Amino acid sequence: MSVPASFYLTxxxxxxxxxxxxxxxxxxxxxxxMCVELMLNSANLAFITFARExxxxxxxxxxxxxxxxxxxxxxVGLGIIVAIFRRRVGATADDIHVMKG
Amino acid sequence: xxxxxxxATVPDAVTFAIAAVITVTGxxxxxxxxxxxxxxLMLIMxxxxxxxxxxxxxxxxxxAVQVIVYAGAIVVxxxxxxxxxxxxxLESLAAEPMPxxxxxxxxxxxxxxxxxxxxxxxxxxxxxxxxxxxxxxxxQQNVSVLGKxxxxxxxxxxxxxxALLVIAVxxxxxxxxxxxxxxxxxxxxxxxxxxx
Numbered sequence: 001m002s003v004p005a006s007f008y009l010t011x012x013x014x015x016x017x018x019x020x021x022x023x024x025x026x027x028x029x030x031x032x033x034m035c036v037e038l039m040l041n042s043a044n045l046a047f048i049t050f051a052r053e054x055x056x057x058x059x060x061x062x063x064x065x066x067x068x069x070x071x072x073x074x075x076v077g078l079g080i081i082v083a084i085f086r087r088r089v090g091a092t093a094d095d096i097h098v099m100k101g
Numbered sequence: 102x103x104x105x106x107x108x109a110t111v112p113d114a115v116t117f118a119i120a121a122v123i124t125v126t127g128x129x130x131x132x133x134x135x136x137x138x139x140x141x142l143m144l145i146m147x148x149x150x151x152x153x154x155x156x157x158x159x160x161x162x163x164x165a166v167q168v169i170v171y172a173g174a175i176v177v178x179x180x181x182x183x184x185x186x187x188x189x190x191l192e193s194l195a196a197e198p199m200p201x202x203x204x205x206x207x208x209x210x211x212x213x214x215x216x217x218x219x220x221x222x223x224x225x226x227x228x229x230x231x232x233x234x235x236x237x238x239x240x241q242q243n244v245s246v247l248g249k250x251x252x253x254x255x256x257x258x259x260x261x262x263x264a265l266l267v268i269a270v271x272x273x274x275x276x277x278x279x280x281x282x283x284x285x286x287x288x289x290x291x292x293x294x295x296x297x
Contacts, residue, residue: 002110003117008154011121013217015128015147017210022132024206030137030183034144037175038128041151044167052158057234057250060243063163064251067170068262072269074175078182079276085186086279 008049015042027093029081033074040070116157124150141179145172159236162244 019038026032044063051059123146130143148171155164234250236243251259 002113002157007117007121008158010218011124011154013214014125015151016217017214018125018128018132020213021206021210022128024209025203026132028137030179031131031140034131034140034179037144037171038131038147041148041171044163045151045154048155048158048160048163051160051236055235057236057246060160060163060236060247061250061255063160064166064247065258065262067163067166068265071170071175072265074178075269075273076276078178079273082182082186083276 005049005053009046012042012045012049015039015045029084029093032093033077033081037070037074040066113157116153120150120153120157123147124154137183138180141176141183144179145176148172148176159243162247 016039019035019042022035022038023032026035044066047059047063047066049059051057051063127143127145127147127150131140131147134140134143148167152164152167152172155161155167234246234254235241236246
């Protein structure tokens, strides 16, 4: 018998919390972005765990779509970051608080 | 928790423990490392740990995709942007304009963790099974099951993701294009006039 699902779900919760705290305390935009990836991965882990637990491949399909959306999100997000850094060098998230061009 | 560990076979439990330690260490490294390049490398470590857990949970195809797409493409993209922008210098974690924010964030994180752990130990509302098929049937393989579900039941969402990817590519090109607005053109004209 394999490791029970509650272990995986607890690990997933831990990963999600670490990502959320990192998103809140870091000021470097790129590192904040990586923390978002951590949170996405923890959600993927929970999906896979439930797919195994319920013996339903739908959870794995959901992870597949999350991966695609994460790839698209990273491309657009990094494009935005590059556009911001082109205007001002060394900007942190606190410096970008005005929605004006 | 002891009896739960004993319920699992030793190789499974050991694999889970090692992968969990790797995953959490990498995640803490992403949050705590001062250098963004180190954070990206730690992110790769976490992604590998999660891929091992995927294999452990009978999701072999997604484990491979996780390594190829995340570690191979997304983190490399991160590293490209870090190098391109030249932000690969150390950032002081101690310098904080709003010291209270850090403690509030930590408190919220611990609170959220406690909540989710509490929920994960209880009963889950399961509902009806979807029509996508089973993971662990007799003599069926993960890739074929996943492919069959993806190209029959989930064909429309799968086609829509292709449109999403095209939109993302176009958006990235538009965002990364250097805009030649009236303001910069004027400045350039002034600079040329001063040169001559």
